[in-house]
Amino acid sequence: MTENGIGAAVRRKEDHRFITGQGQYTDDINRPNQLYAQIIRSPLPHARIRGIEFKAALDMPGVVAVLTGRDMADDGVGGLPCGWGINNKDGSPMTEPGHPPLAADTVRYVGDQVAVVLADKRSIARDAAERVDVDYEELPAATSLSAASAEAAPAVWEDAPDNVCFDWEIGDAAATDKAFASAAHVSSIDIVNSRLIPNAIEPRAAIGEYDSGRDEYTLYTTSQNPHVIRMLMGAFVLNIPEHKLRIIAPDVGGGFGSKICHYAEEAIVTWASKRVNRPVKWTADRSESFMSDAHGRDHISHAELALSKDGDFLGLRVQTRANLGAYLSTFGPAVPTYLYATLLAGTYKTPAIYCEVKGMFTHSVPVDSYRGAGRPEACYLLERLVDRAARETGIDPIEIRRRNFIPQDGFPYQTPVALEYDSGDYHACLDKCLELADYKGFEKRRAESAERGKLRGVGLSTYIEACGIAPSNVAGALGARAGLYESGTIRVNPTGSVTVLTGSHSHGQGHETTFAQLVTEALGVDFDSIEVVHGDTGKIPFGMGTYGSRSLAVGGMALMAALEKIKTKSRKIAAHLLEASEDDVEFVDGQLRVAGTDRAVSFGDVALAAYVPHNYPLDVLEPGLDETAFYDPKNFTFPAGCHICEVEIDPDTGVVEIDRFTAADDFGRIINPMIVEGQVHGGLTQGIGQALYEQCVYDDDSGQLLTGSYMDYCMPKADNLPNFEVTTNTTLCAHNVLGVKGCGEAGTIGSTPAVINAVVDALSDLGVKDMPIPATPERVWQAIRAVSG
Amino acid sequence: MSITVSFTLNGESVSAEVDNHTLLVDMIRDQLGRTGTHVGCDTSQCGACVIHVDGRSVKSCTMLAVQAEGADVGTIEGVALNGNLHPMHEAFREHHGLHCGFCTPGMIMSVLDLVQQNPDPSEKEIREWLEGNFCRCTGYQNIVRAVRAGAQAMRS
Numbered sequence: 001m002t003e004n005g006i007g008a009a010v011r012r013k014e015d016h017r018f019i020t021g022q023g024q025y026t027d028d029i030n031r032p033n034q035l036y037a038q039i040i041r042s043p044l045p046h047a048r049i050r051g052i053e054f055k056a057a058l059d060m061p062g063v064v065a066v067l068t069g070r071d072m073a074d075d076g077v078g079g080l081p082c083g084w085g086i087n088n089k090d091g092s093p094m095t096e097p098g099h100p101p102l103a104a105d106t107v108r109y110v111g112d113q114v115a116v117v118l119a120d121k122r123s124i125a126r127d128a129a130e131r132v133d134v135d136y137e138e139l140p141a142a143t144s145l146s147a148a149s150a151e152a153a154p155a156v157w158e159d160a161p162d163n164v165c166f167d168w169e170i171g172d173a174a175a176t177d178k179a180f181a182s183a184a185h186v187s188s189i190d191i192v193n194s195r196l197i198p199n200a201i202e203p204r205a206a207i208g209e210y211d212s213g214r215d216e217y218t219l220y221t222t223s224q225n226p227h228v229i230r231m232l233m234g235a236f237v238l239n240i241p242e243h244k245l246r247i248i249a250p251d252v253g254g255g256f257g258s259k260i261c262h263y264a265e266e267a268i269v270t271w272a273s274k275r276v277n278r279p280v281k282w283t284a285d286r287s288e289s290f291m292s293d294a295h296g297r298d299h300i301s302h303a304e305l306a307l308s309k310d311g312d313f314l315g316l317r318v319q320t321r322a323n324l325g326a327y328l329s330t331f332g333p334a335v336p337t338y339l340y341a342t343l344l345a346g347t348y349k350t351p352a353i354y355c356e357v358k359g360m361f362t363h364s365v366p367v368d369s370y371r372g373a374g375r376p377e378a379c380y381l382l383e384r385l386v387d388r389a390a391r392e393t394g395i396d397p398i399e400i401r402r403r404n405f406i407p408q409d410g411f412p413y414q415t416p417v418a419l420e421y422d423s424g425d426y427h428a429c430l431d432k433c434l435e436l437a438d439y440k441g442f443e444k445r446r447a448e449s450a451e452r453g454k455l456r457g458v459g460l461s462t463y464i465e466a467c468g469i470a471p472s473n474v475a476g477a478l479g480a481r482a483g484l485y486e487s488g489t490i491r492v493n494p495t496g497s498v499t500v501l502t503g504s505h506s507h508g509q510g511h512e513t514t515f516a517q518l519v520t521e522a523l524g525v526d527f528d529s530i531e532v533v534h535g536d537t538g539k540i541p542f543g544m545g546t547y548g549s550r551s552l553a554v555g556g557m558a559l560m561a562a563l564e565k566i567k568t569k570s571r572k573i574a575a576h577l578l579e580a581s582e583d584d585v586e587f588v589d590g591q592l593r594v595a596g597t598d599r600a601v602s603f604g605d606v607a608l609a610a611y612v613p614h615n616y617p618l619d620v621l622e623p624g625l626d627e628t629a630f631y632d633p634k635n636f637t638f639p640a641g642c643h644i645c646e647v648e649i650d651p652d653t654g655v656v657e658i659d660r661f662t663a664a665d666d667f668g669r670i671i672n673p674m675i676v677e678g679q680v681h682g683g684l685t686q687g688i689g690q691a692l693y694e695q696c697v698y699d700d701d702s703g704q705l706l707t708g709s710y711m712d713y714c715m716p717k718a719d720n721l722p723n724f725e726v727t728t729n730t731t732l733c734a735h736n737v738l739g740v741k742g743c744g745e746a747g748t749i750g751s752t753p754a755v756i757n758a759v760v761d762a763l764s765d766l767g768v769k770d771m772p773i774p775a776t777p778e779r780v781w782q783a784i785r786a787v788s789g
Numbered sequence: 790m791s792i793t794v795s796f797t798l799n800g801e802s803v804s805a806e807v808d809n810h811t812l813l814v815d816m817i818r819d820q821l822g823r824t825g826t827h828v829g830c831d832t833s834q835c836g837a838c839v840i841h842v843d844g845r846s847v848k849s850c851t852m853l854a855v856q857a858e859g860a861d862v863g864t865i866e867g868v869a870l871n872g873n874l875h876p877m878h879e880a881f882r883e884h885h886g887l888h889c890g891f892c893t894p895g896m897i898m899s900v901l902d903l904v905q906q907n908p909d910p911s912e913k914e915i916r917e918w919l920e921g922n923f924c925r926c927t928g929y930q931n932i933v934r935a936v937r938a939g940a941q942a943m944r945s
Contacts, residue, residue, distance in 0.1 A: 015881070016874075018890025018893050019874070019887065020868070020874070021824070021865030021868075022866075023891070024824075025891065027824075028818075028824035123811070200925055201889070201892045201925050201926075202827070251889075252889065253890070253891025254888070254925050256925070286835070510888070678885045678888060678928075678931060679888075681928030681930050682925075683928075685929070686925075709831075710832050710835065710923070711834070717919065717920055718915070718924075719913075721916075721929055723930055723933075724930060
């Protein structure tokens with residue numbers, strides 16, 4: 001390992017600009033002569049637009065334009081596309097309604113975009129928006145899954161009977177029925193996976209700029225995947241060819257999936273900038289973020305686990321309804337299907353699994369990826385159910401898991417729900433976690449808590465996740481409408497420094513550091529002489545961006561492939577300079593050496609020769625040292641691990657305090673352990689947030705978003721959380737050159753069930769059998785009162 | 790109605806014409822061009838906009854620009870000491886107290902006030918002090934670690 005190479009806890013390159021206030025986020029950018037956009041949003045969950053009166057707004061000094069859905073339609077603007085098609089059980093395609101960026105006739109959720117005011121100042125745009133009078137004819141609405149599933153429920157779309165977008169299945173129903181028929185015991189559970197609002201601390205923002213001289217557009221936007229936005233907005237919404245559209249996603253203040261989607265505002269500001277021939281800037285208020293950023297989760301499920309008399313899992317049957325919101329967001333349909341039900345095997349060798357998922361429209365914000373995206377929903381359901389089965393059969397919750405784990409020599413393992421796991425060691429992660437958590441000492445701690453009148457419980461989860469969704473052709477056959485490869489360029493500069501261009505996008509993950517570690521390890525180039533460039537379609541090769549913990553396992557591997565090309569070409573150049581055979585030249589510590597001799601040239605000299613090719617094999621080799629690779633993975637990667645949570649509950653108040661939280665994760669090879677640990681901390685916190693604090697709530701009667709600000713939506717704060725104990729246990733991914741798996745979402749996936757299993761454990765002696773999420777003090781207090789009579 | 794507001798920003802005299810309803814954070818960002826101070830919410834809860842006014846941390850989204858007339862205002866851009874990183878800067882970097890960096894300026898401005906009032910804060914005191922600062926990335930653990938280390942470095 002070199003000082004700053006693979007495995008080193010290198011301090012981050014990007015930090016200097018962030019800690020000194022010199023980061024450049026979208027709202028920090030201002031373009032000459034720019035206008036400010038204020039979006040007028042529907043205050044009603046469902047209504048017909050009878051008319052829009054905006055003369056009073058237009059007459060205000062400083063107001064330049066008020067534009068509506070009619071103007072967009074007149075300009076031939078298309079709808080926001082969905083990036084993943086799902087087929088029904090009968091093979092027919094899902095119902096896919098149109099999604100105009102500005103609603104022309106009907107609004108379908110509180111926050112739906114209706115019109116935009118453009119003004120010289122932000123404050124004027126805001127004041128003018130107050131003077132736009134939209135005449136709504138209110139229609140009945142259904143914001144929740146239960147309301148939308150009810151008999152004679154209000155229809156979100158006329159062509160989606162019963163509000164069903166798709167009715168999908170996976171697995172073998174007959175084999176699963178057979179497994180249940182032979183079961184000694186069946187455990188079942190009803191799960192509500194609560195709706196969440198991602199809440200990256202940087203609100204979304206976008207600046208559209210049209211250059212009439214060149215007939216070119218630039219969009220600055222808070223995106224995790226600028227090329228995806230270019231493709232979707234250019235080809236489907238605004239009909240702008242790629243070479244005339246540049247997307248810049250500069251520093252982005254967190255994403256967590258919510259900045260994957262192509263949003264209406266991106267199209268609105270880009271389109272409007274040409275209409276008025278001035279740059280147009282929009283920045284969301286947090287209130288707008290709550291009602292317009294794609295939400296996450298929101299499932300209702302019933303699940304049953306069939307067990308033998310010895311506690312072997314025989315079969316798993318799951319029915320899920322998933323809330324998709326009013327429109328199909330970019331990857332909305334993929335989340336509760338291929339990113340959810342395919343993970344229901346978990347870490348277990350359950351031989352038969354069958355899952356049905358109904359995707360439902362409701363009058364609510366579109367639902368899409370939120371950290372984990374489908375995998376936390378699967379893990380939460382499975383790990384709650386396994387704990388319940390343990391309790392019902394009297395088998396220890398650790399023992400029942402061990403008994404059913406896929407054994408270490410069982411890889412590759414084909415699950416009954418499409419995935420093939422390549423590697424893992426679930427027993428080792430569990431053992432390591434038990435030890436670090438001092439699981440043996442739990443009963444003593446429980447007794448100590450009891451002396452203080454507190455109820456202590458312990459819970460665990462053993463999770464699996466699938467990262468770096470791939471390969472493209474398989475994903476395409478399953479409905480993906482895009483490729484899932486990544487690109488990377490290694491550009492060696494004439495004096496030997498290196499510019500790395502990546503299609504991945506960093507919005508907190510530290511790619512500028514991790515990717516530089518790969519380069520310094522491969523080429524021996526000084527760490528400070530490496531610069532990583534991302535987020536600008538005008539600079540980087542076509543790439544798919546960052547989501548699903550894919551950056552290292554896919555983007556990093558594209559860079560590894562480009563580095564290999566650089567090394568190959570460097571050896572050819574060095575062989576010429578050293579008058580040796582290419583086969584004899586080896587790359588050692590930043591030098592190219594003739595094996596077994598002291599004859600060597602530095603990598604810097606090779607770079608210089610490539611760009612000043614005076615002494616160079618021009619007849620057989622191009623000048624330059626600049627290589628690009630695209631990498632399409634052979635399979636997903638499968639991080640896995642174990643989380644153990646210990647809670648202490650005050651029975652008088654219902655307050656749950658997490659006293660200890662331990663994680664042992666298998667992320668494959670680790671490039672920067674400091675960054676990995678940070679990702680785990682953040683992921684755990686979001687999973688704990690779902691378990692104890694966060695929940696998006698709509699009012700059933702009015703359809704209003706009740707949790708529309710930080711006063712009502714409870715985000716975890718520093719004093720809500722313990723210090724986490726985290727460790728890793730590594731098995732290498734079998735199908736990429738570094739054996740890396742990914743670490744971005746694991747914390748969120750495993751932690752929610754561990755916390756709730758601990759809460760149920762703490763209350764189980766009182767007779768409490770279940771606990772919904774979030775386990776708020778009121779719910780816990782009520783549950784205790786209910787069993788205490 | 791517009792009003793001219795003047796104050797000292799990071800030791801330098803500044804003034805700008807603002808509307809009477811202009812928030813201090815908007816004046817700092819939009820008119821004075823110091824974009825290190827961020828806006829993450831509209832209900833005074835996230836803390837991304839924390840700055841110093843007359844030596845105390847305040848949420849600059851919760852003050853009108855006119856209220857800063859004549860004040861001594863400090864933002865994240867003024868924390869570096871003669872071009873060198875402040876010990877609290879160093880601590881955040883050393884202990885990985887940031888991911889996306891968006892909440893970081895507000896965090897640093899906030900905890901500098903804490904350390905000024907309490908040079909050796911305990912972990913519990915730090916966690917309680919940060920009640921007004923959201924971070925969605927880090928889980929706070931490394932922020933707490935950074936603040937303890939930064940405070941220690943500032944004491945020595």
